[in-house]
Amino acid sequence: MAPVAPPAHPLLEARGISKAFGKVQALINVDFQVGDREVVGLVGDNGAGKSTLIKIITGVHPPDRGQLFIEGRPVHLASPKQARALGIETVYQDLALVEQMSIARNFYLGNEPTRRIGPLRLLDGTTMHRMTEHALREIGITTLRSASQDVGVLSGGERQAIAIGRTMHFGAKLIILDEPTSALSIKETRKVLDYVNEAKRRGLSVIFITHNLYHVYPVSDRIVVLDHGRKVGDFAREAVSIDDLVNLITLPREPTRGAP
């Protein structure tokens, strides 16, 4: 197969983003990029501005200043719905799945397959179960009896995997993982990190937000550090060590919250 030329534009680019909430300046002139098939770790202490940046990227808030570009095209995200339509999906650790429902129902929530019977449109249960089981196997979950089991029987890591798998299955291009490993055991964390790699292998990009540098470091291609609303570091992973990052984050710095 002929080598594919890398795309001309990054998948997502945020240029000069500033955002204030009342007197508090949450982001100050931040440039942020995610390339094609790239895993970017977004780190920083509490209050650094990580969640604000993500909310802007996913359409929850508009920026005060700056511009977003998706595959080179400037976009203005009016709502999370629009962001999702463009392929940007978020997976929150505890808000992804409904425990009382089965895995199949969760997997297809919002995207339910139906078939017509006369004037009625009924849920296509067989397709749901079959496709979910297929997707589970692809992700690597083999311990389940069937997709009709309640989500409640799954472990935390498995749930994360299903949520990630779901975004992949329904055509996301950029997955944002918000603290995906913070409540997981070592084994489970390892599994989730494996799935992140799997997503990358399938052509998606990932933004991995976390406090835990030891988790994000092994899987990231690049690491971006925010502090008090500013970007203070943007490194290729090979160029920096975990200790460097720790030092960077904990460096005492004057909080500059006034006008940029």
Place this chain on the structure above:
Amino acid sequence: MKKGILGALLTIALVATLSYAVRLPAAPQPLSFFVIAHTGPGDPFWAVVNKGVGDAGKMLGVKAVFQGPPSRDIPAQVNMARAAISARAAGIAISVSDPPAIGQVIRDARAKGIPVVAINVQEPADYKGQPIPYMAYIGMNEYEAGKNVARYLLPRIPQGAKVLIAMHEPGHVGLEARARGIREVLTAERGAKVETLDTTQDPTKSLSTMRAFLKANPDTKALFTLGPLGAIPAIKMIREDKLAGKIAMASFDMDATTIQAIKEGLVEATVDQQQYLQGFISVVQLYLHAKYKLAPTDYNTGRGLVTKETAATVESLVKQGYR
């Protein structure tokens, strides 16, 4: 969801099989009689009927049961009656609290060959004029009783005076008949201004409603309550507001509170419905019909007034639950 349907089908199948497997005799072997009222546990009046029913059952050696919903509830009464019909009762006594609905139930019971007598409320026909086929009426003539007690209080009521009737169950045909009797006598003999208030079955609401009326109409000369549910709060009010002597009170039916109040002179008189008989006699009549095909007959249970003179004798019987 398949499991839900499976479960439901299992139940239906199980039940249907059992139903067909069980073949029953025409009537349950021990005779059972049901006395069904439109209310019950919440009203001290019916506790006496309950006792009458129970005593009759014991004496005759048959099963006799009193049934009634906690507060006036016609649909519940209808449901209970239908259950009694399904139980192949040997006889049913029922209060005709709602002529159309209860009338229908009585017709259905008679159609199935179950003898029915009416108690407590006398309604020979429903509103369409179609007769209700109960075999006999065992109870009081409400209208006459109302006239009776109103006449007893006439000496205490001046011409043109204001009178209050506390209606604790609007829509109850029996109570309405009592009130009608009272109203007719008072307007005819004294030109009195008679006001009827809905005081509800709740004693607290009843008390505040009556109190409010008397505050607005302090020249009210007489107060009629139509049963213990109305009398008990009214007596409390007379005590608390020290109205004895200022306002003449009379009531219907008997309970310990009313009797005590008569002894103390707070209440002039009460009509004794002798509801024990409504329970007792109806069971006896149904039993005699079931066993020997003797025809039930009308029985007027309420002919007298209880006044200060007779109160003491009656009181101990009230405490025992007979009156």
Place this chain on the structure above:
Amino acid sequence: MGGKAISGGAEAKAVEVLPAAPPEWWRRLLAIRELGVLIALIVLIIIFTLLQPAFLTLDTFGDILTQAAELGVAAVGVTFLMIAGEFDLSVGSNFAFAGVLLALLVTQFSASPFLAVPAALLFAGAIGLLNGLITLATRIPSFITTLGTMMMWRGLALAITGGWPISILTASTLLDVLGGKAVYRTLRISAVWLLIVAAVFWGLLGKTAYGNWVFATGGKREAARALGVPVNRVKLINFTLAGVLAGAAGFLQFGRMNSMSPVWGDALALEAIAAAVIGGTSLMGGSGTIVGTILGAITMASIRVGLVMVGAPSYWYTAFLGVVIVLAVILNVKLEETFAWRR
């Protein structure tokens, strides 16, 4: 994974001794969501039959199903709403108001039943919709808002009728169709309506995408919303449907009694919730079944009929009903906990 390599294969293979897996049919049986209420119902039938052989007849079951109809229809609506995470305490008042409205339209205004029934049903739905709008707009829990509307509609029903029931004294096809006509011995048409409503909502809940949305909205609203489920619209629709069914239940009562009183249906809201809970619906939202609720209503009707038939004193009635409700709920919860693996 780059970075430091973690040496794999050095861990000893964990030796796990699992208990022998239980047989599939046993698991299937325990997985029935309505198992709790089924057990309760069967136990009650057995007890009542032992005490009164006449209990176990088709006549009795016709009675029970007929008596369960009004409660059941209203309870289906309440269940549908509870699964979405909301309550409606005003169903009893809706029941009375819509029933009285229908009665008035047909008697005092001589409206044709073909106009009056849809009109009154529409109104009942509007009452439900109003409940939803108030709840969502004010963000006050539906338990509270519907407590208020409950009193409001009950008061209005009393006001427009003066407390008096409205009766239809002539033979009436409308009443026959609504609930009066006996279909087979003691089984009346109202029971048939119950089964139709149950079937429709069973399908709606379990077999459509909308049903999936209902479970998600009640189970975890924010997760549903994040996936594009219009949670507010789902709630509003369910409020409206609960209202429609409450009104329909009132029509069934009207049909059976030949009259409609503004004071009826007082305990309906709590009894409907009881039927749902006996049937396995969760008070927290997110799970429940229509079949379970129907069985719950049937259980409650069985208790009422059974107590009369065995000659239990009326005075113990409500107490007994309460005890059974509590036991049924405990049974459901215990089954859920103990056999969580079954699903």
